Amino acid sequence: MEISINIKKRIKSKIIISEKIDFKKEIGKFKYDRAVIVTDKKIFKIFKDRINIAPLITINSDRTKEFDEIKGIIRFFIKNKMTRNSLAIAVGGGKISDMTGFASSIYLRGIRWISIPTTLLAQIDASIGGKTAIDFEAKNIIGSFHNPFAILIDPSLVISRKENLNEAMGEIIKYAIIADKNTSQNLQKLMPLIKKDFNALKKAIILCVKFKSKMVSKDPFDEKGIREKLNFGHTAAHAIETIYKIPHGNAVSLGIKFAVKLSRELNLINLDNYRKLSEIMKYDGFKIKLNKKDFEYFLKLVSKDKKNKGFSNYFLLINDKMELKGFKNIKEKTIEKTWEELCEEYS
Ligand SMILES: NC(=O)c1ccc[n+]([C@@H]2O[C@H](COP(=O)([O-])OP(=O)(O)OC[C@H]3O[C@@H](n4cnc5c(N)ncnc54)[C@H](O)[C@@H]3O)[C@@H](O)[C@H]2O)c1
Ligand SMILES: [Zn+2]
Numbered sequence: 001m002e003i004s005i006n007i008k009k010r011i012k013s014k015i016i017i018s019e020k021i022d023f024k025k026e027i028g029k030f031k032y033d034r035a036v037i038v039t040d041k042k043i044f045k046i047f048k049d050r051i052n053i054a055p056l057i058t059i060n061s062d063r064t065k066e067f068d069e070i071k072g073i074i075r076f077f078i079k080n081k082m083t084r085n086s087l088a089i090a091v092g093g094g095k096i097s098d099m100t101g102f103a104s105s106i107y108l109r110g111i112r113w114i115s116i117p118t119t120l121l122a123q124i125d126a127s128i129g130g131k132t133a134i135d136f137e138a139k140n141i142i143g144s145f146h147n148p149f150a151i152l153i154d155p156s157l158v159i160s161r162k163e164n165l166n167e168a169m170g171e172i173i174k175y176a177i178i179a180d181k182n183t184s185q186n187l188q189k190l191m192p193l194i195k196k197d198f199n200a201l202k203k204a205i206i207l208c209v210k211f212k213s214k215m216v217s218k219d220p221f222d223e224k225g226i227r228e229k230l231n232f233g234h235t236a237a238h239a240i241e242t243i244y245k246i247p248h249g250n251a252v253s254l255g256i257k258f259a260v261k262l263s264r265e266l267n268l269i270n271l272d273n274y275r276k277l278s279e280i281m282k283y284d285g286f287k288i289k290l291n292k293k294d295f296e297y298f299l300k301l302v303s304k305d306k307k308n309k310g311f312s313n314y315f316l317l318i319n320d321k322m323e324l325k326g327f328k329n330i331k332e333k334t335i336e337k338t339w340e341e342l343c344e345e346y347s
Contacts, residue, residue: 011130011145011220015213017153017206023116024053026152032087032112036080038073038100039091043118046160051091051116055080063247065099065134067142073103077111084108087149093119094126094248098143101132105146112149120158120168120201121249124175124208127151129216129227138304139238145221153209155202163247165195166285170237170252172204176280177256178229178324179211191283229324231307232316233259239301243294253284254342262338263317266327273320290346295339299332 016026027035035054040061044051057076059069077088088111090100097115104113115127128151133143158164172194176187187207193200212230219226237255241248260281264274302313311328313335318324 011147012149013128013130013147013213014150015128015153015209016150017155017202017209019154019156019202021152021154023050023152026150027053027087027089027114030087030114030150031085033085034080034082035087035089036076036082037089037091038076038096038103040096043092043096047091047118047157051089054089059096059099063095065095065140067134067136069099070103070106070134073099074107077103077107082107082111084111086111088113089116090114090127090148091116091118092122093117094122097122097127097148098131098133098140101130101146101148102134102143105132105144110146113146114150114152115148116152116154116157118157119161120164120205121171123153123155123158123205124168125171125212127153128209128212129230130220131222139242147220153205155198155205158201159198165201167247167249169194169284169286170233170249170254170256172208173253173256173281173283174230174232175208175211177277177318177322178232179207183207183211188280191280195285228316228326232256232318232324235259235302235305235307235313235315236298238305239298240290242301243297244288244290246288250284250286250288253281253286254288254290254346257281257284257345258338258342259315259317261341262315262330262334263319265334265338265341266317266330268317268319270320273322277318288346290343292340292343295336298339299335302335 037054037056041058042061044058088104090097104111117123117127130145130147132146133140136142176184190200190204194204233256236258237251240254241251260277263269314328316324317327
């Protein structure tokens with residue numbers, strides 16, 4: 001006998017993109033018994049007047065996502081008698097949304113949560129798609145799929161931190177490379193303006209959010225290969241992020257450069273297309289020194305990447321039709337040559 005149970009998980013998110021959102025009013029429209037806010041100390045200082053709408057816990061403003069911090073958040077849920085009808089509200093960058101989403105997914109077997117992203121990277125990427133995670137031995141190794149019930153994106157929040165724009169450029173470059181032709185062309189027009197023109201910034205946010213939402217809706221649990229595209233550049237990026245302890249978005253710029261160079265090295269793209277991609281990638285906007293000597297560590301980390309499907313290495317690469325395809329077990333020598341080329345560009 002075979003019995004099957006069909007379950008439709010809660011995977012809907014309502015996304016609002018608007019300037020000067022009245023958070024109290026928007027959240028007041030939802031039905032819930034209690035709510036708490038999870039944020040960090042820096043963000044609280046800047047936005048306390050706008051988010052003074054529920055009991056609040058602040059966690060560290062650093063980049064690591066620790067298990068102990070999850071315990072702290074859950075203790076706060078318990079202290080505030082949060083029930084299955086309660087709401088957890090994340091106010092912050094990708095760290096805060098990843099952690100609040102994860103804590104909400106395991107507390108009482110899952111409660112609803114809302115994301116109010118305050119970095120550009122979180123507005124265009126981390127808050128969308130329901131992936132939540134914390135670090136444990138490796139980056140993002142523990143996590144769950146738990147879509148926020150609502151995502152309230154106020155573009156004016158991101159300008160209080162100048163690094164926000166630079167750090168998001170990596171993901172914007174990614175979208176400009178992997179998105180449909182229309183989105184990609186529009187993003188390419190906006191890219192030189194994003195850092196100086198607020199209207200361009202708003203338009204770019206809308207384009208990225210629409211594109212990611214579409215991809216995520218087609219493949220909500222990352223099982224069909226559609227969402228895999230969103231990982232372009234991320235295998236090398238996660239290794240570089242770990243070695244040089246740099247922000248995720250900056251590492252993504254370098255990871256994409258690595259993937260494009262590796263694609264060229266393996267003759268998947270011609271010189272013309274390589275140059276076109278280089279034009280898009282030039283907007284990364286930050287400086288770093290990479291060291292050829294770090295290759296061994298880099299190789300060890302890419303071999304351990306959680307996306308490598310059990311192969312000794314696995315990279316998403318790009319071809320002349322601008323299609324992405326996974327390549328496995330690439331020769332160490334080829335990876336090393338590509339690493340050295342990247343180091344030469346960042347020496
Ligand atoms: N779940 C996903 O799909 C997904 C996607 C991409 C990235 N991520 C995760 O997101 C994290 C990176 O997120 P991030 O780039 O948003 O950085 P972050 O959350 O680490 O924040 C960086 C710093 O900016 C400060 N900050 C945030 N907003 C601010 C504001 N408006 N004004 C002043 N300071 C502000 C924070 O206090 C922090 O010190 C990584 O952990 C990454 O793994 C998750
Ligand atoms: Zn990313």
